[in-house]
Amino acid sequence: MKGIIFTEFLELVEEKFGLGMVDKIISQSELKSDGIYTSVGTYEFGEMLQLITHLSENTDISVDDLLMVYAEHLFAALIKTHPNLVEHYKDPMDLLASIENHIHVEVQKIYPEAQLPTFELIERTDNKMIMIYKSDKALYMLGKGLMLETFKLFKVPAKIDFEKLNEEGTEVRFIINKG
Incomplete structure (x- = not known):
């Protein structure tokens, strides 16, 4: 899984729940990367699964609801960095x-x-x-x-x-x- 998915996810967690929550879900997880991600790196999907599962457990928000909030954040980030992907479309x-x-x-x-x-x-x-x-x-x-x-x-x-x-x-x- 591409690193941008991880970096944007952790940015969202920090924005919504604070840096302490980022540290908490990273320390609760067993991550080969040690929770250190670059947007262009490639990481195991299991790491994302652990992070989002621990966030769900710590916030009492379902994984599905967290994914919907994350979609909003990720979409905005992708449009900001790659506006050319959508700019010539006139209809969703x-x-x-x-x-x-x-x-x-x-x-x-x-x-x-x-x-x-x-x-x-x-x-x-x-x-x-x-x-x-x-x-x-x-x-x-x-x-x-x-x-x-x-x-x-x-x-x-x-x-x-x-x-x-x-x-x-x-x-x-x-x-x-x-x-």
Whole structure:
């Protein structure tokens, strides 16, 4: 997992819960990196899982809710550092439909070792989209949060529902309704 995911996560934890919480979740975890991350480094997903699990335990906020808050933070950071990824889109549905063929291609150029989820476009109309998310990391709530942030960026209301296609959440159907 790319370091930017870790550095932005720890920045969010510091911003929302303080530097003491950052130290606490790092010391509670068994991290090969010792909790020292660079945005361009690559780290084991298990480290992120430990950090977010310990944050959840220490704050009594569910991992899913933390992932939604993190999505908001991460989206803002990515847009700030890479505005060119979204600047030529005029509609959030167009942007979401281009995740595999444009956004992820560009992300791979910036972070060649990034292990990205896949989003298969199943159905698309002007106001509705169905996508299948696949990732062995089961971070579908982060995906949902990033999708919601996309609609906020364009100031377009949306409703996003999902259905797990397996118990682990490594395959999830998203039903996205615009408006």
